[in-house]
Amino acid sequence: MGGIWKKSSMVIVIMVLILSLIGCSSNSNNGTADEGSKNSNSESSTGGDAAGGSTEPVTLSIFGVVGSTVVNKPFQDDQVMAELEKRTGVKLDFTSELNVTDRAEKLAIMLAGNDLPDIVVYNSLTDSSKIQSANAAMPLDELVEKYGPNIKKNAGQAIELMKQASPDGKLYYLPGGIGNVQFSPLVNDNSWNIRWDLYKQLNYPKLETLDDLLNVLEQMQKLEPMNKDGKKNYGLGLNLSETWGQLMIDKAIANLQGFVQALPNDAYIDMNTGKLVPRISDPDNIFWKSMEFYNQAYRRGILDPESATLKYNTITEKYKTGRYFASTTHWSLGGADEQFITQGTPEKGFLPFMIDYNKQNIYVGQATYNGDQFQMFISKNCKNPEAAMKLIDYLYTNEGTELLTNGIEGVHYDMVNGVPIVKDEEIKAALADPNHFVQTGIHKYDHLRRYIPQNNPNGYPTEFRDVPETVAKVMTAAQKDFMEHYGYKTVTEAFTKVPTYVYDTSVLGSITTPAGSALQAKEQQLDAYLIANIAKVIFQKNDADYAKAKDKFLKDYEAKGAKEVFDYYVETYDKAMAQSKVQ
Structure with missing residues (x-):
């Protein structure tokens, strides 16, 4: 996955639950992520009030975020997803991900049946043309202007490039991986x-x-x-x-x-x-x-x-x-x-x-300063686009990215002299069990990440394992x-x-x-x-x-x-x- 899509596409026909039963709440949303910094690790913190002060979270359905092998129920109960819901006031429904062995095929089926969930993440390398042809994406300019301060701050040039590529000059798709430089000291x-x-x-x-x-x-x-x-x-x-x-x-x-x-x-x-x-x-x-x-x-x-x-x-x-x-x-x-x-x-x-390598130029580190192929859109079926945009705006912050990438401070890592250090027990658990990430949620939702600067503003790597x-x-x-x-x-x-x-x-x-x-x-x-x-x-x-x-x-x-x-x-x-x- 990173990288090209950690993609899984296979041939299968799937019955999809009626999205009106699992779609977004119609409640209006006030005050998720804002641009102000609230702690040393982030640009924003939401306080879980995405549902306009309601104690019940807004439910948004989503597709294209995780591999089919790690999703076996509509609502994920890992630590990262629970914390994301707490911080944003949004509960994500993964029903459309269930039993999927061919993502491209499933997406084509949903597009043909006008049966898309609220938020879709897709691989632009393989899916752009069919999504554009279906005219399924909601225009996002006004939503970004009202509810996307972190999108404008951290992905301003990227969204301008997306607009330039749009036939009508409007913004429909939001790139992921903004600012990322994918090069690890341990793997390639x-x-x-x-x-x-x-x-x-x-x-x-x-x-x-x-x-x-x-x-x-x-x-x-x-x-x-x-x-x-x-x-x-x-x-x-x-x-x-x-x-x-x-x-x-x-x-x-x-x-x-x-x-x-x-x-x-x-x-x-x-x-x-x-x-x-x-x-x-x-x-x-x-x-x-x-x-x-x-x-x-x-x-x-x-x-x-x-x-x-x-x-x-x-x-x-x-x-x-x-x-x-x-x-x-x-x-x-x-x-x-x-x-x-x-x-x-x-x-x-x-x-x-x-x-058999070129002695001057090799492409072994991918930079995506203006975004990678894992693009996102809010579908026209979405019943609460404001809540969707506020959630997405949180994903364009250091705090949102570091949650999805590294987990929770005090649970998965500790701050030691201003530097995040992964807990020894977390390292041991991950080495002992290849599926440990399914329980923690760390790196489980990589395709959800929108903004991945190489380093936190405080200087340490966004990927704490580096x-x-x-x-x-x-x-x-x-x-x-x-x-x-x-x-x-x-x-x-x-x-x-x-x-x-x-x-x-x-x-x-x-x-x-x-x-x-x-x-x-x-x-x-x-x-x-x-x-x-x-x-x-x-x-x-x-x-x-x-x-x-x-x-x-x-x-x-x-x-x-x-x-x-x-x-x-x-x-x-x-x-x-x-x-x-x-x-």
């Missing part, structure tokens, strides 16, 4: 992650090129052909059957070569020039180098042959049960490292590697071994030695084709073709068949208007960059 979500214990058993073989990676994964399969349950192991797998699964194909390969993908599907930012270049429609670019890699992996028995039909939940389960040895991101492991520790094998774990004293405590045995072997001070030290390793994707992420336009229709056709047909290219058994499948794919793709769509993004991106002040 944008590079190859390899099973360290097996790599060590192989005596640290050469791992510089993609061919080296194929060889190493093949050796790992020989070393551990089956998992402890007697099931066949593979080097890696892909969730190609999901709408966003194709984004994982070139993720680590392109990132390490300095090509950034944010939006749309057929565009990279070339870090060498800062310009857009085609992602899919150029037959000689890094995307097709990635396709060749996966085709070779398939032909050598390294790629799970079920990848054409796999879903994200199944992928993460295979990582956690030891069936895969490499991943293009850390978050897609689904907590495999923690699972290994729980099972009494702490020496196991995935560590980030720089394979405080140096805590980093030393949360390190796993595998991470410590990795650092000792290479002589690193942090797991990701090698990345920081490349001149540019962080890039801001927020401007490109704010751009879409005009809603309801012929251009948007062409883009939708291109995206649908990509998702439906890319596996057919990868799963070819020889060079000749691969070349034929690639050629057919490109001809079909180009015939659907790829150049016209790409040219629109180039022109619009250049204008947006000229108007914005990217930090």
Whole structure:
């Protein structure tokens, strides 16, 4: 998830409870978050009076915030959610999240039936066009002006960019991740992650090129052909059957070569020039180098042959049960490292590697100064938009972000000499139980976060686990071994030695084709073709068949208007960059 959406999209048909029974209260709302600072950790504190002084909270229904595997009832009773309700006077109803295995599919069903909850968080990489076409979002300009002081303060430039991208100049969508710089001292979500214990058993073989990676994964399969349950192991797998699964194909390969993908599907930012270049429609670019890699992996028995039909939940389960040895991101492991520790094998774990990388520019740290792809809107179905906006405004404060990210002071962390220190018992509990976050709520609602500055105004990290004293405590045995072997001070030290390793994707992420336009229709056709047909290219058994499948794919793709769509993004991106002040 961060990162791209810690996304889960699968094919299922769901009965949705009647939203009029679970929607917002019609009570008016007065005085949730205000701009004034009330404690050293925040810009605002609400006092729980979102329902206009009523002792009963306002109920708002919501979708797109959590993974289906951690929601099994409409109302969450973890510590973070209980505290959020106390502070804002808003009770969130997650009914629309129940039993969802394909978020994109569920969202499409709700849009088609005009059955949306009050607040929706969606992945703009995959869902923007269908949401805009449905005209389901409420205009937010007046609501932000009246009830959004923290939105204006902390996301002013971001919402202006959103307005610029809007066909009528109005604000409909609110970006998340404002101000974020995603780069951890212990893990990396944008590079190859390899099973360290097996790599060590192989005596640290050469791992510089993609061919080296194929060889190493093949050796790992020989070393551990089956998992402890007697099931066949593979080097890696892909969730190609999901709408966003194709984004994982070139993720680590392109990132390490300095090509950034944010939006749309057929565009990279070339870090060498800062310009857009085609992602899919150029037959000689890094995307097709990635396709060749996966085709070779398939032909050598390294790629799970079920990848054409796999879903994200199944992928993460295979990582956690030891069936895969490499991943293009850390978050897609689904907590495999923690699972290994729980099972009494702490020496196991995935560590980030720089394979086939650009010596000047790599995209392993994502900056989203103007917002990430997890955009939010208030649906036209909402019966209490004022309460919704006041809740959202609280999410644009340091206090709101730090609650969702770190939990509650005195419960999950203590302030020691002005610095937040995660409690030892919290660290131990999280290491002992991979599902501990389900009970606490810490990082359970990451897609709800709207404003994530790298540091609190007082100087310490917004992510309290990145405080140096805590980093030393949360390190796993595998991470410590990795650092000792290479002589690193942090797991990701090698990345920081490349001149540019962080890039801001927020401007490109704010751009879409005009809603309801012929251009948007062409883009939708291109995206649908990509998702439906890319596996057919990868799963070819020889060079000749691969070349034929690639050629057919490109001809079909180009015939659907790829150049016209790409040219629109180039022109619009250049204008947006000229108007914005990217930090």
